[in-house]
Amino acid sequence: MKYYSTNHVAPVVTLQQAVIKGLAPDKGLYMPESINLLPKYFIDNIGEMNLTDIAKTVAHAFFGEDIPKEALNAIVMETLNFDIPLKKVDEGIYVLELFHGPTFAFKDVGARFMARLLSYFVKKQNQENVKVLVATSGDTGSAVANGFLGVDGIQVIVLYPSGKVSNIQEAQFTTLGQNIVALEIDGTFDDCQRLVKSMFLNKKLNEQMNLTSANSINVARFLPQSFYYFFGYAQLVNLGFANNVVFSVPSGNLGNLTAGLFAKKMGLPISRFFAANNKNDTFFNYLKTGDYQPKPSVQTIANAMDVGAPSNFDRIIDLYKASYQSVKKDIIGFTYTDDEIKQTILDVYNKSGYLLDPHGACAYQALKDGKESDENGIFLATAHPAKFKEIVEGIIDKEIILPEKLESFTKKNKLSVKLPADSESVKNYLLQLS
Numbered sequence: 001m002k003y004y005s006t007n008h009v010a011p012v013v014t015l016q017q018a019v020i021k022g023l024a025p026d027k028g029l030y031m032p033e034s035i036n037l038l039p040k041y042f043i044d045n046i047g048e049m050n051l052t053d054i055a056k057t058v059a060h061a062f063f064g065e066d067i068p069k070e071a072l073n074a075i076v077m078e079t080l081n082f083d084i085p086l087k088k089v090d091e092g093i094y095v096l097e098l099f100h101g102p103t104f105a106f107k108d109v110g111a112r113f114m115a116r117l118l119s120y121f122v123k124k125q126n127q128e129n130v131k132v133l134v135a136t137s138g139d140t141g142s143a144v145a146n147g148f149l150g151v152d153g154i155q156v157i158v159l160y161p162s163g164k165v166s167n168i169q170e171a172q173f174t175t176l177g178q179n180i181v182a183l184e185i186d187g188t189f190d191d192c193q194r195l196v197k198s199m200f201l202n203k204k205l206n207e208q209m210n211l212t213s214a215n216s217i218n219v220a221r222f223l224p225q226s227f228y229y230f231f232g233y234a235q236l237v238n239l240g241f242a243n244n245v246v247f248s249v250p251s252g253n254l255g256n257l258t259a260g261l262f263a264k265k266m267g268l269p270i271s272r273f274f275a276a277n278n279k280n281d282t283f284f285n286y287l288k289t290g291d292y293q294p295k296p297s298v299q300t301i302a303n304a305m306d307v308g309a310p311s312n313f314d315r316i317i318d319l320y321k322a323s324y325q326s327v328k329k330d331i332i333g334f335t336y337t338d339d340e341i342k343q344t345i346l347d348v349y350n351k352s353g354y355l356l357d358p359h360g361a362c363a364y365q366a367l368k369d370g371k372e373s374d375e376n377g378i379f380l381a382t383a384h385p386a387k388f389k390e391i392v393e394g395i396i397d398k399e400i401i402l403p404e405k406l407e408s409f410t411k412k413n414k415l416s417v418k419l420p421a422d423s424e425s426v427k428n429y430l431l432q433l434s
């Protein structure tokens with residue numbers, strides 16, 4: 001499979017090049033030249049398959065031309081060693097909990113998959129001095145750091161905005177050591193993202209090291225997120241509610257949503273998607289007006305969605321051949337204030353005992369507000385509520401017990417390096433690392 005850039009200036013590349021490069025040289029995002037439709041018998045019998053077999057089939061459709069079957073299956077098996085159950089929360093509303101990986105958030109699967117795929121290519125090419133650069137507003141950094149921890153020959157550098165990620169999130173990528181370095185940037189998440197992009201375009205740096213990204217812009221990270229949609233649908237089939245399926249996705253950089261759109265293009269019968277934003281409503285406004293106006297991010301309690309210029313927007317536009325009308329047919333936008341998110345968490349907890357995290361709460365509320373009565377809705381709960389312990393405890397006025405694995409991160413020493421938000425400082429730091 002060849003991959004082209006959404007800016008259509010850079011040459012097409014192989015999967016290996018797309019994974020190692022991350023961002024295309026013309027600053028576009030890589031897209032596969034074709035999306036393989038899955039056989040009808042697969043969709044028809046999906047309820048009878050287990051999660052890893054579903055994931056193997058979907059992974060094969062994406063990457064099967066480029067990696068031997070056994071190697072790809074092994075990557076899938078190592079990535080998905082936990083269950084992803086569907087639970088009923090309300091009438092016609094189900095939750096798919098995507099937080100059973102090491103950092104209790106949905107990016108674990110993409111990060112682990114990418115770490116193994118990249119490691120496969122690095123070994124095949126005997127490449128040296130490979131560095132993964134990642135900007136994070138909280139969850140990406142912890143997922144990528146844990147996904148790559150101890151992976152041979154690859155060093156990970158996480159850039160995060162000082163004081164703008166939760167204590168637990170910070171502990172998850174600043175305490176690991178080994179091949180993981182954390183840079184605490186005096187700025188916002190958008191600054192971090194801009195710094196990472198500028199490192200990729202720096203000639204001197206790229207001569208000295210092999211830089212790659214692990215943000216959701218990397219095809220190896222965002223495409224495996226399609227698995228979830230198949231898992232959710234398969235479980236709805238088994239419950240007998242697989243008609244008029246809608247997915248509600250808490251959205252920031254739009255990687256997760258884009259992966260869902262790919263699943264639909266592959267033949268998964270999803271009738272429409274709800275994109276739930278917090279107050280960072282760039283995508284919501286686009287869906288409402290057809291006008292895309294990126295802007296600086298604002299801080300909210302659903303901080304992994306604090307993105308003012310969603311990087312995967314270009315992929316969505318590319319997927320829909322720039323037709324606003326077709327985008328609007330498949331995706332409905334929602335936006336929620338912090339107060340509304342808090343109210344949702346409280347109401348759902350009081351009514352059903354189900355505890356949402358602030359991100360999942362946006363997606364739940366979007367289903368509540370937008371779902372027709374003949375639709376079956378799945379919302380993606382992207383993080384464990386305990387990751388936002390202080391906020392959630394404040395809302396329900398009860399103590400939450402941290403899962404033991406999360407708790408253990410908070411007991412280790414922080415090892416981060418403080419830097420200003422300018423590209424010279426970051427570049428110089430990286431140069432002395434190698």
Ligand SMILES: *Cc1c(COP(=O)(O)O)cnc(C)c1O
Pocket residue numbers: 105106107139140216250251252253254255256257304305359382383
């Ligand atoms: C990253 C993240 C999101 C947003 O996902 P995107 O792919 O960036 O849209 C939502 N919730 C949580 C908990 C996240 O970590």
